[in-house]
Amino acid sequence: MTTTPPTAPVTGRPATGPGSGAPDRIAAAGTALARAIQRVTASALGPYQSAVIRIGFAATYLFFLVRELPHRHELYGPDSPWHWDLARQLTAGNEAFSVLLWSDSVLWFEVVYALTILSAAGLLLGWRTRTMSVLFMVGVLSVQNRSVFMGDGGDNVIHLMAIYLVFTRCAQVWSLDARRAARDAERDALGLPSRRDAVGPVLWAVLGPVLLGATLMDGLGGTWWLPVLLWILWLSAAAWWAANRFAPGGQPRALLDVLANLAHNATLLVIMVEVCLIYATAGWYKIQGSRWQDGTALYYPLKLDYFAPWPALSDVLASSGLMVMVLTYATVIVQVAFPFTLFNRRLKNVLLVIMIGEHAGIALLLGLPFFSMAMIAADAVFLPTVFLVWLGGRATLGRERLLGWLPGRSRSPEAGGPQEVPTARPAPEERGGTGEAPPHGTGGGHTLVG
Numbered sequence: 001m002t003t004t005p006p007t008a009p010v011t012g013r014p015a016t017g018p019g020s021g022a023p024d025r026i027a028a029a030g031t032a033l034a035r036a037i038q039r040v041t042a043s044a045l046g047p048y049q050s051a052v053i054r055i056g057f058a059a060t061y062l063f064f065l066v067r068e069l070p071h072r073h074e075l076y077g078p079d080s081p082w083h084w085d086l087a088r089q090l091t092a093g094n095e096a097f098s099v100l101l102w103s104d105s106v107l108w109f110e111v112v113y114a115l116t117i118l119s120a121a122g123l124l125l126g127w128r129t130r131t132m133s134v135l136f137m138v139g140v141l142s143v144q145n146r147s148v149f150m151g152d153g154g155d156n157v158i159h160l161m162a163i164y165l166v167f168t169r170c171a172q173v174w175s176l177d178a179r180r181a182a183r184d185a186e187r188d189a190l191g192l193p194s195r196r197d198a199v200g201p202v203l204w205a206v207l208g209p210v211l212l213g214a215t216l217m218d219g220l221g222g223t224w225w226l227p228v229l230l231w232i233l234w235l236s237a238a239a240w241w242a243a244n245r246f247a248p249g250g251q252p253r254a255l256l257d258v259l260a261n262l263a264h265n266a267t268l269l270v271i272m273v274e275v276c277l278i279y280a281t282a283g284w285y286k287i288q289g290s291r292w293q294d295g296t297a298l299y300y301p302l303k304l305d306y307f308a309p310w311p312a313l314s315d316v317l318a319s320s321g322l323m324v325m326v327l328t329y330a331t332v333i334v335q336v337a338f339p340f341t342l343f344n345r346r347l348k349n350v351l352l353v354i355m356i357g358e359h360a361g362i363a364l365l366l367g368l369p370f371f372s373m374a375m376i377a378a379d380a381v382f383l384p385t386v387f388l389v390w391l392g393g394r395a396t397l398g399r400e401r402l403l404g405w406l407p408g409r410s411r412s413p414e415a416g417g418p419q420e421v422p423t424a425r426p427a428p429e430e431r432g433g434t435g436e437a438p439p440h441g442t443g444g445g446h447t448l449v450g
Contacts, residue, residue, distance in 0.1 A: 040261065040262065040265050041258045041261055041262060042258075042261065043261060044168075044169040044172060044260070044261050044264040044265065045264070045265050045268060046268050046381070046385075047169075047172035047173050048173055048174075048383075048385055048388035048389065048392070049268070049380060049381050049382075049383060049385070049388065050168050050169065050170040050172070050264070050268060050381075051126075051170055051171070051172065051173050051174045051175065052377070052380040052383065052388060053161065053165070053168075053170065053271070053377055053378070053380055053381060054123060054124075054126070054129070054133075054165060054168075054170035054171070054175075055124055055174065055377075056373065056374075056376065056377025056378075056380055057158055057161045057162065057165065057374065057377050058120045058121075058123040058124035058136065059120075059124050059373070059377075060154075060158060060370055060373040060374050060377060061116075061120050061136075061140060061158055061162075062117060062120035062121055062124060063370070063373075064370045065113070065116060065117050065120065065143075066117065072109075072113055073106075073109075075147060075150055076100065076109075076113070076143050076146045076147050076150070077106070077109045077113075078104065078106055078109060080146075080147050082146075082147045082148075082149060082150075084101070084104040087100075087101055087145075087146055087147065088101055090148065091145060091221070091222075092222075095221055095222025095223050096141075096145040096148075096221055096222075097141050097142070097145060097220060097221030097223070097226055098141065098142040098143075098145040098146050098221075099112055099138060099142045099214075099219070100112055100142050100143070100145075100146040101145075101146065102217075102219050112139070112142060112143075113143070115135065115139060116135075116136075116139030116140070116142070116143060119132050119135035119136040119138075119139050120136055120139070122135075122136075123136045123165070125175065125176050126170075126171040126174065126175020126176050126177050126178065127175070127176045127177065128177070128199065128200065128203065129170060129171035129175060129177050130166075130233075130237070131200075131203050131207070133165045133166050133168075133170070134166055134230070134233060136162055136165070137162040137163055137165070137166055140158060140159060140162040141159070141162065141163075144158075144159055152368070152371055153371055154368070154370050154371030154372075154373075154374040154375065155374075157278070157374045157375065157378055158374050160274065161271070161374075161377075161378065164267050164270060164271055164274075166229070166233070167263045167264065167266075167267040168263075168264045168267050168268065169260060169261070169264045173392070174392060200241070201241070204234070204237050204238065204241070207234065208234060211230055211231065211234055215227055215231075236256075239252075239256060240256060243256055268381065271378070271381050272381055272382070274378075275378050275379065275381060275382070276338070276339040276342070278375075278378070279334075279335045279336075279338045279339065279355075280335070280336065280338075280339050282335050283332055283333075283334075283335030283336035283337075283338075284336060286331070286332045286335070287332060287336070292328060292332055295324065295325035295328045295329055296324065296325070296328065297328050298324050298327050298328045298331070299318055299324050301366055302314040302315075302317060302318040302324075302365065302366075303318060306367075307365075307366040307367055307368075308365075308366075308367070309364075309365075309366075309367035310364070310365070313364075313365065314365060317365065330354070331358060334351055334354050334355055334358070335355075337351065338351050338355065342382070345384070348382060349384060352379060352382055352383065355375075355379055356376055356379060359371075359372040359375045359376050359379075360372060360376075
């Protein structure tokens with residue numbers, strides 16, 4: 001007779017023998033890596049931050065173009081000191097792109113200027129965001145490259161961000177695209193047929209021949225990346241339309257979503273690095289200047305008439321040596337320290353408030369509103385989501401109160417005013433707790449036709 005040796009009781013505790021910790025650490029690291037990959041590929045991060053960047057830069061350039069409307073011919077048009085022939089010679093050497101150099105006619109300039117304004121307004125509202133982001137990029141590059149000596153630091157930031165916005169899914173919230181996607185989702189939940197979209201395919205069909213003509217005429221500049229980018233965007237729009245139309249829940253649509261999320265998240269990271277580089281280089285260059293070292297650098301621009309829209313206010317500030325020294329040193333400290341504070345949420349938020357206040361002061365004291373707006377929009381990539389959600393809620397509440405005071409609308413049903421018919425709208429908590437459109441699988445304004 002054989003007997004079976006007794007076995008140790010099975011417990012839920014891991015083995016504690018030699019070398020047992022290494023497999024556990026490897027498993028934990030693998031789990032963490034899998035979660036990170038899942039997070040990066042399954043969702044477009046920072047929907048509110050990217051929306052603020054979209055709104056901020058579109059509004060900045062829209063206001064700039066509208067303000068310069070009376071002087072557009074002297075700045076970028078046929079009456080510019082930087083003549084059309086000179087611009088052609090320069091772009092032939094640096095391979096820059098500008099549709100304004102396709103023709104020197106006044107009519108063509110007016111059409112391009114008007115389309116740039118309309119694309120900025122469309123991007124601001126989040127209407128057909130992918131189309132508007134591409135047209136906005138083309139308009140910004142065209143206008144700025146037409147007269148390269150008219151810009152400043154803010155224009156350089158807008159130049160870069162106009163390119164970056166093309167890669168982002170920046171219409172997930174606070175956009176007309178998100179509202180349209182939410183309504184389509186409600187119709188699907190109620191079992192109603194989806195509305196046919198005619199505007200998107202028409203835009204795609206119109207822009208295709210334009211892109212083909214520009215490519216054949218060698219009108220897309222001397223770089224290789226711009227034609228490749230525009231053709232990829234145009235072809236991918238057709239792929240999105242086909243996936244949404246014939247396989248909305250299939251693998252092709254899932255693959256496109258993953259690629260779009262990867263592009264968005266990578267671009268958001270590039271924007272963050274870009275902002276850190278701007279502040280780091282600006283701060284370290286200031287440290288090398290003798291006027292910044294002795295704390296008097298702020299005094300000199302306050303005494304220049306060109307940077308004094310409010311001379312009395314500039315004189316009051318410049319008359320205080322202590323205030324000038326404090327603001328001069330604070331500017332350098334904040335710019336140099338900001339990239340090192342990103343891993344401390346509270347300290348980062350404090351420096352963000354200081355930097356936004358600094359740019360507001362530059363707009364007021366030095367008369368550089370568009371530079372300040374561009375930098376504040378870039379800083380928004382680091383704003384906390386909780387604050388942006390709260391800000392959106394306050395804006396929505398203010399809009400509802402304003403509409404309630406308009407003639408023809410009643411603030412209460414008892415007053416005899418029009419009443420809304422209740423519809424089967426999903427509760428905010430069913431839509432992610434934000435009251436916005438679901439960011440994935442609903443279009444979100446990330447295609448030319450969606």
